[in-house]
Amino acid sequence: MSETYLPEGLPAPVPMNDGLDKPYWDALLDGKIMVQRCADCGTWQWGPEWICHNCNSFNMEWTEVTGEGTIYSWERPWHPVHGALKDHGPYIVVLVELPDAGNVRMIGNLLGDPAQEVTIGAKVKAVIERHDGDQPYALVQWQVAD
Amino acid sequence: MSDRTLRGKTAIVGVGETTYYKHGQSPDPEFVLVLKAILAACEDAGIDAKEIDGFASYSNDRNEPTRIAAALGINDLRYSNMNWGGGGGGVAAAVGNAAAAVAVGLADCVVAFRGLAQGQFQRFGKAPPVTAVSGDPAYMSPYGVMSPLQKYAMRAMRFMHENKVDHSVLRAISMASYTHAQNNPRAVMYGRPLSEEKYDDSRWIAEPCRLFDCCQENDGAAAVIIVSAEKAKDMKQKPAYILGAAQGSDHRCGAPVMNASNFPSSSFASLAPRLYEMAGVGPKDVDVVQSYENFTIGVMMAVVEHGFCEPEECNEFFQLENLTAPGGKMPLNTSGGNLAECYMHGLGLQIEAVRQIRGDSPNQVPGADVALSIAGPMVHHVSTDILGSEATL
Numbered sequence: 373m374s375e376t377y378l379p380e381g382l383p384a385p386v387p388m389n390d391g392l393d394k395p396y397w398d399a400l401l402d403g404k405i406m407v408q409r410c411a412d413c414g415t416w417q418w419g420p421e422w423i424c425h426n427c428n429s430f431n432m433e434w435t436e437v438t439g440e441g442t443i444y445s446w447e448r449p450w451h452p453v454h455g456a457l458k459d460h461g462p463y464i465v466v467l468v469e470l471p472d473a474g475n476v477r478m479i480g481n482l483l484g485d486p487a488q489e490v491t492i493g494a495k496v497k498a499v500i501e502r503h504d505g506d507q508p509y510a511l512v513q514w515q516v517a518d
Numbered sequence: 519m520s521d522r523t524l525r526g527k528t529a530i531v532g533v534g535e536t537t538y539y540k541h542g543q544s545p546d547p548e549f550v551l552v553l554k555a556i557l558a559a560c561e562d563a564g565i566d567a568k569e570i571d572g573f574a575s576y577s578n579d580r581n582e583p584t585r586i587a588a589a590l591g592i593n594d595l596r597y598s599n600m601n602w603g604g605g606g607g608g609v610a611a612a613v614g615n616a617a618a619a620v621a622v623g624l625a626d627c628v629v630a631f632r633g634l635a636q637g638q639f640q641r642f643g644k645a646p647p648v649t650a651v652s653g654d655p656a657y658m659s660p661y662g663v664m665s666p667l668q669k670y671a672m673r674a675m676r677f678m679h680e681n682k683v684d685h686s687v688l689r690a691i692s693m694a695s696y697t698h699a700q701n702n703p704r705a706v707m708y709g710r711p712l713s714e715e716k717y718d719d720s721r722w723i724a725e726p727c728r729l730f731d732c733c734q735e736n737d738g739a740a741a742v743i744i745v746s747a748e749k750a751k752d753m754k755q756k757p758a759y760i761l762g763a764a765q766g767s768d769h770r771c772g773a774p775v776m777n778a779s780n781f782p783s784s785s786f787a788s789l790a791p792r793l794y795e796m797a798g799v800g801p802k803d804v805d806v807v808q809s810y811e812n813f814t815i816g817v818m819m820a821v822v823e824h825g826f827c828e829p830e831e832c833n834e835f836f837q838l839e840n841l842t843a844p845g846g847k848m849p850l851n852t853s854g855g856n857l858a859e860c861y862m863h864g865l866g867l868q869i870e871a872v873r874q875i876r877g878d879s880p881n882q883v884p885g886a887d888v889a890l891s892i893a894g895p896m897v898h899h900v901s902t903d904i905l906g907s908e909a910t911l
């Protein structure tokens with residue numbers, strides 16, 4: 373059993389070259405999940421943006437979230453579109469809403485049996501998956517909460 | 519306000535297509551395919567290519583108007599337009615932009631075109647060969663979300679959950695295309711019918727989609743020529759008047775990491791009302807529908823968002839007999855569409871809408887006067903248009 377949900381060899385995330393989302397990727401390596409919140413109007417926002425879509429303030433703050441979420445939607449890819457997934461078989465992708473962060477949505481894999489039944493509305497908990505290498509990074513994965 | 523409309527001011531008077539090849543098998547380079555499609559459209563319209571004075575395309579088409587105009591020896595290039603956005607969301611936008619240019623006098627004879635030779639370039643359904651990603655892909659590729667289907671499947675999964683939609687809906691959409699292709703000798707799937715069993719036995723590509731829910735990828739080019747309604751009257755072909763066109767998407771459709779406000783959607787919720795208002799018709803007046811099938815899931819949501827049925831009525835509405843010409847309630851993709859005729863990035867569907875208005879379709883809907891064409895459902899910038907016969911003016 374590998375330590376990562378999907379095999380190594382998929383494209384690795386790197387922060388945008390304008391610096392916008394570097395705090396997110398750095399925080400993940402420190403074991404924290406951060407999303408954006410507007411310091412002026414309180415609107416939660418994800419993915420990363422320079423400006424608040426509600427009040428157009430540039431004063432976006434990185435804010436730690438609990439990592440508790442709800443499955444909003446999902447898919448189960450079978451056909452490998454990348455060499456690293458050849459012969460890997462199906463895997464589950466979930467789109468998770470974070471109720472304690474204005475219901476912004478994050479994408480991740482649902483840990484566990486790739487054949488498992490997925491229930492929209494099920495509670496899930498974030499698990500940070502580290503990829504240690506020359507250019508270390510971490511991903512947010514999800515596990516069904518008891 | 520009344521003159522701020524496209525309704526009836528312009529018409530499609532010529533259509534042209536190259537032979538359609540399996541992806542990577544075109545003997546011609548992409549640029550040559552584009553030239554051949556444009557010349558075929560000129561021939562169909564009965565004009566000299568030198569009469570063209572404008573170009574409109576979409577999806578970052580690689581064939582620039584200046585190069586085409588130089589190659590064809592066009593004297594005075596008056597209009598060039600590229601509709602932003604990937605995928606096939608820009609087909610009807612290109613037609614609409616061409617029509618708008620003609621309607622206000624920026625140009626007299628504009629061609630909307632698209633060329634694709636994926637052997638020469640990268641395929642859509644394959645992940646690009648990169649080892650690192652940033653921006654939106656950084657939040658998707660490491661989780662195995664890379665192909666167009668993988669990026670859009672969750673919109674449909676949520677829609678199907680909220681509205682209790684059965685997989686039979688997707689199967690009916692796929693079978694409508696394959697059924698129509700059997701009467702169209704040009705179709706890649708001509709002579710290769712699809713049965714319910716064959717559909718049900720096909721492999722998953724990404725749940726909720728099976729193999730037959732996904733379009734082919736082809737090489738080829740297509741073009742349509744747009745002129746003013748006055749000029750169209752005296753030309754070789756029966757004009758297909760542009761009654762309305764709309765493009766765009768609703769609130770934060772393009773928000774990163776799948777945070778669109780209206781997520782279980784094909785992106786047409788705000789466009790369809792605008793389209794019908796301009797065209798002066800409603801869904802009940804539409805005789806035939808062409809809806810770009812990148813995937814059947816997008817067609818399902820686009821048809822709902824264009825008002826043909828309520829979201830919770832999908833299971834009853836999407837029955838094969840309702841979707842096939844000549845007698846169905848809403849004949850859909852009557853050439854075989856992207857699934858079974860050819861994937862010409864949707865312009866083939868626009869040409870089929872013209873054929874229906876002319877009365878030339880291989881699956882003609884008797885007396886079709888109003889034809890709807892839906893482009894690129896689920897991408898973040900979509901477009902849609904309505905063509906009408908002279909009787910609708």
Ligand SMILES: [Zn+2]
Binds near residue numbers: 410412413428
């Ligand atoms: Zn704000």
